[in-house]
Amino acid sequence: MAIDTRERPAMRENAPSRVAALAATGIRKGFRSSRLEAGRGAHLLAVDDVSLRVERGEIYGLLGANGSGKSTLIRVFSTLLTADAGEVRIFGLDIRRDELAVKRLINRVSVEASFFKKLSAMENLVYAARLYGVGPDESRAKIVSVLSRLGVDEKRLGEPLEKLSRGMQQKVAIARAFLTAPMLLLLDEPTTGLDIRSKREVQTFVRDLRDEHDATILLTTHDLDEAARLADRIGILHEGRLVAEGTAAELTTGYGASTLEEVFMTATGRRLDDADATNAERSE
Amino acid sequence: MIASLGAQAGLAYAFVEREIALSRRYWAWELVWLVYGVVTSLSVAYIGLAAPAISGGATDAAAISRFVLYLLVGTITWRFLGLIFEQMGETIAWERWEGTIEYTFMAPVPRLTHLIGMCGATLVRAIGFSVAILAAVALFIPVDLSHANAPAAIVLLVTGAVAFIGLAIGSAVFPLLWTEKGLQMAYIVQAVVLLVSGVYYPTTVLPAWMQALSVISPATYVIRGMRAALLDGADVGGVWPDLWPALVVGAISIPLGLRAFLWAEAHAKRTGRLKRSG
Numbered sequence: 001m002a003i004d005t006r007e008r009p010a011m012r013e014n015a016p017s018r019v020a021a022l023a024a025t026g027i028r029k030g031f032r033s034s035r036l037e038a039g040r041g042a043h044l045l046a047v048d049d050v051s052l053r054v055e056r057g058e059i060y061g062l063l064g065a066n067g068s069g070k071s072t073l074i075r076v077f078s079t080l081l082t083a084d085a086g087e088v089r090i091f092g093l094d095i096r097r098d099e100l101a102v103k104r105l106i107n108r109v110s111v112e113a114s115f116f117k118k119l120s121a122m123e124n125l126v127y128a129a130r131l132y133g134v135g136p137d138e139s140r141a142k143i144v145s146v147l148s149r150l151g152v153d154e155k156r157l158g159e160p161l162e163k164l165s166r167g168m169q170q171k172v173a174i175a176r177a178f179l180t181a182p183m184l185l186l187l188d189e190p191t192t193g194l195d196i197r198s199k200r201e202v203q204t205f206v207r208d209l210r211d212e213h214d215a216t217i218l219l220t221t222h223d224l225d226e227a228a229r230l231a232d233r234i235g236i237l238h239e240g241r242l243v244a245e246g247t248a249a250e251l252t253t254g255y256g257a258s259t260l261e262e263v264f265m266t267a268t269g270r271r272l273d274d275a276d277a278t279n280a281e282r283s284e
Numbered sequence: 285m286i287a288s289l290g291a292q293a294g295l296a297y298a299f300v301e302r303e304i305a306l307s308r309r310y311w312a313w314e315l316v317w318l319v320y321g322v323v324t325s326l327s328v329a330y331i332g333l334a335a336p337a338i339s340g341g342a343t344d345a346a347a348i349s350r351f352v353l354y355l356l357v358g359t360i361t362w363r364f365l366g367l368i369f370e371q372m373g374e375t376i377a378w379e380r381w382e383g384t385i386e387y388t389f390m391a392p393v394p395r396l397t398h399l400i401g402m403c404g405a406t407l408v409r410a411i412g413f414s415v416a417i418l419a420a421v422a423l424f425i426p427v428d429l430s431h432a433n434a435p436a437a438i439v440l441l442v443t444g445a446v447a448f449i450g451l452a453i454g455s456a457v458f459p460l461l462w463t464e465k466g467l468q469m470a471y472i473v474q475a476v477v478l479l480v481s482g483v484y485y486p487t488t489v490l491p492a493w494m495q496a497l498s499v500i501s502p503a504t505y506v507i508r509g510m511r512a513a514l515l516d517g518a519d520v521g522g523v524w525p526d527l528w529p530a531l532v533v534g535a536i537s538i539p540l541g542l543r544a545f546l547w548a549e550a551h552a553k554r555t556g557r558l559k560r561s562g
Contacts, residue, residue, distance in 0.1 A: 031556055103390060116382055118306065118310060119305055131295065131387075133291060
């Protein structure tokens with residue numbers, strides 16, 4: 001079954017092919033810790049001079065350990081965080097000056113599926129679609145279709161979200177983003193915490209979304225297999241800096257490695273699992 | 285132009301529809317709040333009925349009836365205005381806790397449209413609650429509205445609602461910036477407004493510095509005007525001395541509240557405060 005989406009023909013036809021879906025230059029973002037915490041008032045640089053370009057129709061995988069700056073970068077691209085320095089353009093539009101126009105072109109799925117938990121999947125999604133100008137007559141049919149494709153039974157759509165499993169909630173979150181037909185979809189660790197079957201269903205959906213609907217996808221993950229399976233190009237983010245970038249083949253060749261794991265180790269000086277564990281300890 | 289206005293109305297309606305859906309799901313809590321509103325209003329009315337017994341003064345039935353109505357107009361008008369005030373802050377706080385605030389702010393909805401939608405939802409709830417409380421209280425306490433001027437009272441309520449919306453938008457900044465304690469900060473503002481606005485007594489009994497604060501509270505004018513309309517039958521012309529200051533406060537508080545909210549949103553985006561877990 002093909003994915004049914006609301007097209008934006010004018011935008012898709014008029015967008016010059018040379019205009020990148022996302023062009024970020026020199027992005028820097030830091031946070032000041034609370035004066036009451038240890039290291040009072042310290043400035044933590046979460047993203048340090050990152051420049052990257054995602055071409056239209058591309059799936060770009062941003063690979064990094066927990067705390068490497070992936071989510072911060074996605075939140076900057078989603079207009080939820082203001083960068084301290086640098087410029088972001090989405091299909092040529094400046095994210096600050098043309099914020100409303102940019103918002104019409106993007107959507108984001110975060111690692112936490114944030115919803116009104118007492119409302120049903122249908123109520124949450126009808127509301128979310130309304131915010132993008134899609135009325136309930138149009139959205140209801142699409143909600144059933146998209147969620148059925150993601151393996152969510154239609155009978156569960158009327159249940160409060162809090163009664164659905166974490167995997168199902170994440171699928172509803174993906175449907176929420178997809179309903180608005182974004183030209184650039186920002187996926188922040190969309191499969192974290194999902195079982196293998198759900199993970200595969202989501203990954204297949206993401207690929208189909210790009211193949212069938214000309215969507216551009218920026219995906220963050222700390223799953224090497226997922227990056228290799230889905231991404232056309234991969235960027236490795238380490239301590240806020242983009243330390244390597246290329247296709248999986250280019251990266252392995254360039255680093256003289258046989259796997260992405262080896263590439264990650266060479267580029268960052270640590271194993272992905274070790275980096276995750278260290279960052280988890282630091283955040284405790 | 286009309287199509288654009290229609291589109292904005294559609295976007296704003298999303299927030300009204302969402303609040304109605306939430307009220308349906310949380311119907312038991314809505315019932316609890318309704319009972320709470322009825323009980324507190326009744327308690328205030330019984331204080332009025334017991335005034336002669338408490339003060340040991342004479343029992344003039346007409347004076348007691350007027351005193352009870354004086355208190356009821358204050359408490360129910362305050363309930364109406366207070367609901368507007370609380371709902372704005374509570375909705376923002378709720379969205380912060382659920383994490384949906386990021387999705388609301390990421391949507392291509394102009395902030396003005398978003399806030400108008402929230403105000404619409406708030407007004408629907410405040411009107412529903414106030415009418416229900418008034419009807420419930422009337423079952424227990426004889427309310428003499430034979431002298432009331434309904435059109436003047438409605439004009440005052442509408443004006444008061446508009447004026448309070450600005451205050452409510454401004455106070456919603458607290459939960460936007462401080463998830464854990466922001467709502468309590470907004471409640472403190474509300475408590476101060478309650479103290480100085482003459483809800484249960486004339487503001488003339490307040491110390492001079494509190495009377496100065498009462499001048500900037502829109503509730504002062506709305507409640508005083510409501511009493512003039514409902515107790516003494518004053519028409520719109522008669523309540524004008526209270527109507528125009530409420531209009532002025534509204535005309536100032538709405539753009540100020542909106543400006544404060546926009547500043548808070550920009551600050552939250554700069555400091556990463558929209559994400560609850562930091």
